[in-house]
Amino acid sequence: MVSVIRSIFQPSDKVSPQDLEKGLKAVILDGMCTQAMGVLTGGAFLVAFAIALGASNFHIGLLAAIPFLTQFLQLPAVYLVERVRTRRGISVAFSGASRLLWLLIAAIPLLFAAYTGAGLYVVIVALALFAGLGAVAGTSWNSWMRDLIPEKILGSFFARRMILSTGLGIVLTVLAGFFVDFWKGRFPDDQLYGYSILFILGCAAGLVGLYFLSRTPEPKMEKQGEVPSLRELLTRPLKDPIFRRLLTFSVPWSFAINMAAPFFTVYLPGLDQGGGRGDRADRDQRADRRGNAADEEPVHRGRAAAVYFIPPVYCP
Helix, strand or coil, X not given: CHHHHHHHCCCECCCCHHHHHHHHHHHHHHHHHHHHHHHHHCHHHHHHHHHHCCCXXXXXXXXXXHHHHHHHHXXXXXXXXXXXXXXXXXXXXXXXXXXXXXXXXXXXXHHCCCCHHHHHHHHHHHHHHXXXXXXXXXXXXXXXXXXXXXXXXXXXXXXXXXXXXXXXXXXXXXXXXXXXXXXXXXXXXXXXXXXXXXHHXXXXXXXXXXXXXXXXXXXXXXXXXXXXXXXXXXXXXXXXXXXXXXXXXXXXXXXXXXXXXXXXXXXXXXHHHCCCCCCHHHHHHHHHHHXXXXXXXXXXXXXXXXXXXXXXXXXX
């Protein structure tokens, strides 16, 4: 496997200015496609899909925790990058495998039509694999971009990439919310299929981004002689005082934001009923009192847009 990746994705001894310009455009396009995938497959839509499968608050919390738990896979991924030394190959291989998993999640309404409980656990396992493979790809991607993009334009380049991706994400979030509301009004008995369509579109966007990623040049990694031990690779950044200050800010910030964000989709629908949202039994009781289970879910576009502005975890 390693030899195949190395043979297909050979790094360049030197990236020409022309190749660099094309590569930077490809990185921006990949970022926009990845953002589209994240919007259509995550956030409010994933949580609503899980709720429709019978998820409790515990399951919602588990789905929210999985991407962060799998980030520990970045630790051995650092060692993998040092060993293989073909970052484009690692990124494309692991990103491709992770993104294809959304086709499995999209097929759950067909595969588990009579067993939604089993379908929920398939979602949890598939999301864990998606996030784990993405963590490995992200580690390789970060190192690759650091060597590819000139330092003098690094900040402005990623600012531009973020602006374009965020703008696209906002538009897609609102459009996807309108689509889900339309689908639920038109096909109230087949609501899950509306989310499946979003997941398929998200997977397609991710695979298009994968094409741009594969066309991005990669400079050779600097030779360091003997490969450092895993312990040395992990402790070296902690010796940098600037990096430690960054951790001091980012850790509590991320903890606070991501503790609350997944439950917005669970909580917001209860506001029009005089309170928050409990487990599925409470939701069903409220729906029965209103006499129409389909009316129990509010407008998706509003909560999707609200959740969108919570900073997501990047997963290439």
